[in-house]
Amino acid sequence: MTSVFLPGPRLYLRPIEREDAPRIAAYINDPQVRRTLLAHRPMSVAEEQAFLEAREKDEHHVVLGIARQGQEELIGATGLHLLDFRSRRAELGLMIGDRSAWGQGFGTEATRLMLDYGFGTLNLHKVWLHVYAHHAPAIRVYEKAGFRKEGVQRDQHYVEGRYVDAVLMGIIRSEWTPLTLPSAAPEPAEG
């Protein structure tokens, strides 16, 4: 039976099961997907299963699979990481691993669903992330979802034979436009 945790217009987010691990590992190993992730080591199915089990037990992380409405198999995964309960902040992770699904708005929808969950359920104040400065599609996704650029970390990562900058991005609760929770719209900012 399909387990829908966060329903969206065209996607839904659901828990990642052990049986999903081979697909997720294959996505992470795909050079075209991996080249814009921090991941750089080979990912076995056993390692992916161990990663998911560790995340399940750690309340500082919420990891979800991304699937199209009406389909069971995952096209990617997303997560809120390093949940900070004092500052009410978390880091967003996103991967649409099925390359045939790129460019159809799924990355943006998954990001907005995670923001609805982060702000509307976890009561976060801020969601942040870092992205390679040359990764224009991802920066576009995050801007469409409401993130703003906050700074540049020069020569932060060594990628494909060169040092590249990283861009820090963030969205504060007052900047969030809910996708699925219209009644949860934040109060307008003062001033």
Ligand SMILES: CC(C)(COP(=O)(O)OP(=O)(O)OC[C@H]1O[C@@H](n2cnc3c(N)ncnc32)[C@H](O)[C@@H]1OP(=O)(O)O)[C@@H](O)C(=O)NCCC(=O)NCCS
């Ligand atoms: C980056 C990623 C999440 C994008 O997902 P997606 O489902 O293709 O994203 P969307 O379709 O929602 O939006 C992509 C946007 O980037 C734009 N885009 C694509 N190529 C671009 C380019 N070279 N320059 C600028 N914008 C570009 C698209 O036109 C679209 O914007 P638009 O709606 O204004 O036209 C996906 O490619 C992915 O998961 N890649 C591998 C893992 C990864 O890099 N994760 C992010 C790590 S920070």
